[in-house]
Amino acid sequence: MGVEFTKEDHVAYITLNRPDAMNSLDPESVTKLAEIWSEVQNDDDIRVSVLTGAGEKSFCTGTDMKKTPPPAECMASIWLREGQPIVPHMKMWKPIICAINGYAVGGGMEMALACDLRIASSNAKFGLTEVKVASLAGLNGTQCMPRAIPQAVAMKMLLTGEMIDAKEAHRVGLISDVVEPGELMDLAKKLALRIASNAPLSVKAAKQAAVMGLEMPLEHGIAFSHLLWGVLRDTEDRKEGFTAFAEKRAPEWKGR
Numbered sequence: 001m002g003v004e005f006t007k008e009d010h011v012a013y014i015t016l017n018r019p020d021a022m023n024s025l026d027p028e029s030v031t032k033l034a035e036i037w038s039e040v041q042n043d044d045d046i047r048v049s050v051l052t053g054a055g056e057k058s059f060c061t062g063t064d065m066k067k068t069p070p071p072a073e074c075m076a077s078i079w080l081r082e083g084q085p086i087v088p089h090m091k092m093w094k095p096i097i098c099a100i101n102g103y104a105v106g107g108g109m110e111m112a113l114a115c116d117l118r119i120a121s122s123n124a125k126f127g128l129t130e131v132k133v134a135s136l137a138g139l140n141g142t143q144c145m146p147r148a149i150p151q152a153v154a155m156k157m158l159l160t161g162e163m164i165d166a167k168e169a170h171r172v173g174l175i176s177d178v179v180e181p182g183e184l185m186d187l188a189k190k191l192a193l194r195i196a197s198n199a200p201l202s203v204k205a206a207k208q209a210a211v212m213g214l215e216m217p218l219e220h221g222i223a224f225s226h227l228l229w230g231v232l233r234d235t236e237d238r239k240e241g242f243t244a245f246a247e248k249r250a251p252e253w254k255g256r
């Protein structure tokens, strides 16, 4: 199967599973991913996701350039009907952790950029290589890379199409952690469980405030986050969080 999906302890695990093709995205995988992200978004039992690739060589190398047929429809009709593929489906306030287990290239790099946390194995490599195949990092790469890392490094990546290794990616802040390949999923799970143990509405609000706030002047961002705090103030979970603290017990979240 092109994409595997399991869930456990409020965590969704999504694995791109075409290691022989470097987990590149063939049309079936793109469709499957869209279905999975929709399920993640609508399933209240899921609080956080881990996106990774099968094997130890590649997270994802973007579009499967051998299996993707020429478009059947012009871009305008697709765009005006449903927007871009892949990344909009990842637009949700539940956090997504990307566990980058090898190459994160082209659309694979762009999916990683659409995630909230990026962790990688020491053999990972990162690149927006689309210019090498006469295309463009048109999902989000041209916009998100310069926002994620220093502009000079982002421009070098975008214009040369060259890759950087995990050490450099860590140095420039593209990823938060680098571990040995065998330790990657343990770290992803640990982080996911840590997030899932927090109050689900608070986690979503923190992401919303941070992501939307990035596009606002500071004062507006602070006002917006204060409003979000107000939205959370009267939730059952906030009462439960304070009570559990006072009673020295673990809280039981209801997500309301």
Ligand SMILES: CC(C)(COP(=O)(O)OP(=O)(O)OC[C@H]1O[C@@H](n2cnc3c(N)ncnc32)[C@H](O)[C@@H]1OP(=O)(O)O)[C@@H](O)C(=O)NCCC(=O)NCCSC(=O)/C(=C/c1ccccc1)CC(=O)O
Binding pocket: 020, 021, 022, 024, 025, 061, 062, 063, 064, 065, 066, 067, 103, 105, 106, 107, 108, 129, 130, 132, 133, 135, 136, 137, 138, 139
């Ligand atoms: C990543 C590599 C440098 C690895 O090289 P290596 O030598 O280690 O391994 P290979 O022998 O090259 O790969 C093994 C096997 O996998 C096949 N493979 C790898 N990547 C792809 C791919 N993207 N599509 C199809 N097949 C792939 C490879 O052919 C081998 O198969 P075999 O010969 O054994 O049958 C190297 O693999 C590499 O450079 N890969 C290509 C990376 C790349 O250029 N990615 C960009 C693709 S374009 C894209 O992602 C776009 C995204 C997008 C943008 C906007 C909107 C939608 C999508 C642009 C677009 O679609 O236009």
